[in-house]
Amino acid sequence: MDLFEKEETKILSVSQISSLIKKIVEETFSQVVVIGEISNFKAHYSGHWYFTLKDENAQISCTMWKGMNSYVFFTPQDGIKVVVTGRITVYPPRGNYQIEVRSMKPAGEGELQAAFEKLKRKLDSEGLFDTDHKKSIPKFPEKIGVATASDGAAFKDMISVAQRRFPLLEIILRPCKVQGEGASEDLAKAVEELNKLDIDLIIIGRGGGSLEDLWAFNEEIVARAIYNSRVPVISGIGHEIDFTISDFVADLRAPTPTAAMELATPNIDEIQSFIYEIDRIMNSRMDEIIRLQSDQIDSIMHSYGFRIPQNLIATKRQFLDNIYFRMDSSIKSVLQQWKNQVILLSRILESFDINKTLKRGFTLISQNSRLIKKSADLDKDKSFNIKFYDKMIEIKK
Amino acid sequence: MTKKKEKFEDLLKRLQEISELLEDEEIGLDESIKLYEEGIKLSQLCHTKIEEAELKIKSLKEALASDQTEV
Numbered sequence: 001m002d003l004f005e006k007e008e009t010k011i012l013s014v015s016q017i018s019s020l021i022k023k024i025v026e027e028t029f030s031q032v033v034v035i036g037e038i039s040n041f042k043a044h045y046s047g048h049w050y051f052t053l054k055d056e057n058a059q060i061s062c063t064m065w066k067g068m069n070s071y072v073f074f075t076p077q078d079g080i081k082v083v084v085t086g087r088i089t090v091y092p093p094r095g096n097y098q099i100e101v102r103s104m105k106p107a108g109e110g111e112l113q114a115a116f117e118k119l120k121r122k123l124d125s126e127g128l129f130d131t132d133h134k135k136s137i138p139k140f141p142e143k144i145g146v147a148t149a150s151d152g153a154a155f156k157d158m159i160s161v162a163q164r165r166f167p168l169l170e171i172i173l174r175p176c177k178v179q180g181e182g183a184s185e186d187l188a189k190a191v192e193e194l195n196k197l198d199i200d201l202i203i204i205g206r207g208g209g210s211l212e213d214l215w216a217f218n219e220e221i222v223a224r225a226i227y228n229s230r231v232p233v234i235s236g237i238g239h240e241i242d243f244t245i246s247d248f249v250a251d252l253r254a255p256t257p258t259a260a261m262e263l264a265t266p267n268i269d270e271i272q273s274f275i276y277e278i279d280r281i282m283n284s285r286m287d288e289i290i291r292l293q294s295d296q297i298d299s300i301m302h303s304y305g306f307r308i309p310q311n312l313i314a315t316k317r318q319f320l321d322n323i324y325f326r327m328d329s330s331i332k333s334v335l336q337q338w339k340n341q342v343i344l345l346s347r348i349l350e351s352f353d354i355n356k357t358l359k360r361g362f363t364l365i366s367q368n369s370r371l372i373k374k375s376a377d378l379d380k381d382k383s384f385n386i387k388f389y390d391k392m393i394e395i396k397k
Numbered sequence: 398m399t400k401k402k403e404k405f406e407d408l409l410k411r412l413q414e415i416s417e418l419l420e421d422e423e424i425g426l427d428e429s430i431k432l433y434e435e436g437i438k439l440s441q442l443c444h445t446k447i448e449e450a451e452l453k454i455k456s457l458k459e460a461l462a463s464d465q466t467e468v
Contacts, residue, residue: 138406139406140404140405140406140409142404142405142406145457150456159452159454162452163452167450167451167452168405168446168447168450169452169453170452170453170454170455171452171453171454171455172455172456172457173454173455173456173457174456174457175456175457175458193457194457197457268447268450271409271443271447272444272447274409275409275412275440275443275444278412278413278415278416278436278440279437279440281416281419281420282415282416282419282433282436282437282440285416285419285420285429286419286429286430286433289419289424289426289429290426293426
């Protein structure tokens with residue numbers, strides 16, 4: 001080999017060669033789509049993301065700027081396989097190259113599931129799902145805070161459930177973004193804001209949707225906000241089959257937002273029949289108490305002590321009755337004697353009856369209503385009466 | 398001092414308590430009548446509250462705004 005021939009090739013500075021590489025690489029790879037597994041994921045406080053994509057044999061650095069990453073509906077985690085779209089940029093000061101990512105999506109639904117399982121395991125091991133930490137749901141809430149979309153069907157359904165079951169309720173809606181850019185942050189903030197109010201319960205939820213639509217509820221930030229909530233939280237997210245991380249952290253998981261309101265509210269009809277039942281118990285018990293008390297009075301009145309005066313009265317009455325009967329019978333016998341006497345006398349009188357004498361032809365002369373017993377008593381110049389046995393005649397003068 | 402508005406839950410609790418107190422075998426007439434009067438009043442209050450209930454709905458942004466104007 002001829003050593004001097006090499007001396008004729010142009011000598012480039014590091015900067016020059018780096019610049020050439022940068023130009024060639026960036027022109028060639030201005031649009032790449034790369035699949036790989038995320039590792040060393042870091043969300044910088046500035047909002048930018050830094051991570052590495054790798055497979056079995058190679059790895060490549062990646063950046064995703066703040067404005068871009070807000071469109072990613074999920075928060076990337078190490079170990080998750082993603083498909084990123086972007087361009088290759090070369091950074092001469094460090095002599096390295098990276099993918100500047102414009103968009104990112106999970107390599108498949110299985111990857112989201114894996115991310116879900118991974119976060120679930122992590123939070124579980126931290127104790128976020130512990131039953132000991134779960135707060136009890138108040139039986140008769142007065143105020144319920146609701147974190148959901150203000151224009152969604154879910155909220156309308158919740159209102160109609162509350163109206164039907166427990167109209168004594170006050171509902172305080174914290175309108176939320178429930179999917180897409182910034183949804184998880186908004187939901188977390190909503191839970192924090194509702195915690196500042198004097199409320200008894202929080203319902204967090206949304207209607208059904210795809211796994212992607214529901215993803216905000218699988219984010220760590222929402223899970224932690226629910227865990228840190230002072231107020232008990234019921235989750236009602238999607239349909240019955242959908243389970244989110246939020247559901248595991250919530251104090252109570254409802255299969256749907258409608259069901260969440262059902263679980264949160266007592267049934268007014270049941271309360272009303274409960275009160276009617278108490279009314280009935282109180283009334284019958286009061287009747288019973290009054291009956292018992294009056295029975296007691298009766299039994300005292302019939303006791304031996306209270307019977308003594310009555311017995312005394314009865315004895316005296318009997319005594320009086322006896323006296324009466326005795327007096328009665330003795331007066332009767334006295335009267336009978338008198339009666340006999342009268343009969344006897346009237347028989348004697350009968351024997352002197354004047355009519356019998358008159359019938360035999362005698363008459364009675366009377367003048368001035370006086371019987372004339374001797375001729376000298378009669379005034380011959382005046383009228384007088386002659387009484388025969390059958391009638392009396394007047395002799396007029 | 399005006400008494401704070403009674404919570405519906407507390408009214409129901411007291412009502413149940415009264416019905417249990419009345420069940421006491423040893424209860425006297427005077428006390429039972431007093432409890433009964435209180436119970437009937439409570440039950441009427443509960444019925445009234447239920448009949449007059451109207452669902453209140455507030456949106457938090459409005460609520461915060463009105464809170465601020467009150468301050």
